[in-house]
Amino acid sequence: MKKIKIAFFDIDGTILRFGKPDMTEKVKEALNMLQKNGVLICLATGRPLVAIPKFEGVNFDLTIAFNGSVCMAEDKVITNLVIPYEEVMTIINNATRMGRAVAVATKNRIVTNGADEALREYFEVANLKATPSPEFDDAVKEEVYQMMMGCKRSEWDEVLEGTSKAKIAAWWDCAVDIIPDGSGKGNAIKKVVEYFGFSLDETIAFGDGGNDADMLQAAGIGVAMGNASDSVKAVADEVCGSVDEDGIYYYLKEKGLI
Template identity: 30%
Template sequence: MAIRLLVSDVDGTLVDPQKQLTDGVIAAVGRLRAAGVGFTIISARPRSGLMPIADALSLDEPIGAFNGGIVFRRSGEVMAHHRVAGDVARGIWAVIGDAPVDRWVFADDRWYASTDQGVHVEHERRASAQEPVVTQDFDALLDRADKITFVSDDEPLLRSLTARVAPEYGARATVVQSQTYYLDITALEANKGAGITQLAEAFGVTLAETAAIGDQANDLAMLEKAGLAIVMGNAPDAVKAKADKVSLGNDRDGVAHAIDHFILEKGQ
């Protein structure tokens, strides 16, 4: 079946390692759309971090922020909004306890953080296109959180925290490591499997006519639902194992390669 829509992850996929859209990727998205194939993005980023990409690509179609927790258009229209339930957020916060991790809460289109220092803060400044609001008092924010992120370069620690949180709260929230150094908590409906379903419906296409491209474990839910699952060359082997096609890395315009060789060539 011909592909009529491509849904792309952003970090590690659409943008290069410096978090930039390259000319090659921008041109390839243009070729895709000129061929009549729709294109949109879904990401763990907040809306503020997706707007510059939407502007650069002139994306007026629905977009998924917070892994689909907010589906919106760059005009400002919000089509769906799912927050973490307050009691779930507090329960997870208690499980994490005094673990040595930085804490971020995204609420009310703002980014609240336990510190404004560190390499991941700098990366998030670029990804979110905003400055953190430093606080140690997160309690009131937990009632309206779009996303909670626990940050650490201690990958075994984050894996162990994920293993503690998921069995207790995985039925009421999406618990996933979007990167090896991020443990993300979003609403149960805020996962890329539900997100790609909403986006395909908005474009008027079936999932069988939809391709997805990503690079991390939080992309697996949409890769499993897509008619064509494309994984980036820089992805972990466990994610590549779920691919129909493996592209080049994001340091080599892997999205452009996928568009030209896996979608446009196939459609000719």
């Protein structure tokens, strides 16, 4: 194994157990030991910036948010990709025709124009509430890094109808994140590697959802959590224990990385 210089971690279902506000002590220990051993640690999440929690006792070196639309190393912006305004409006109109509510995420806020059951459940995973906001029309005029809505796989084409610069990233079968075409966690880690002058062989990534698949494929070593779907495990290099079993800690220990 080539020396690992940077490790990427999804949040929900990977370092954070679903419904829990903080990591276990073992996962915190693993992350801090990685840093002590000279490995940079990076959050790689589909969450918007304003929905990323601060984890007491762990300071990440980098953050990838909005499924790769924004990537930051402290205050340095490495990637900053937005969905063009015209396509934001097209997607909103598509969703309205489908009878679906939509959320838009800017750098500083997340607002919705409605709250159907799927969108409410989707927000609850991140301990957020999908509450319709009178600020929605103003928010869509800002830079939109990601949109979220409830829909099934069979409806994806309808969601994106009339667009060419947006794509879907999904980790759940009842809702999607809509992101800029050049975004995605896999593309983001390639930009990070280029920024630091590393090679992809010197990276490792952990994830559990469908939106983690391209990241696991791009990394030198892609590790699927034991709680990941079969399709995610199929594209990973290795599988560790589940998030409920502190899979990251025991994998890193077994591999001698901590």
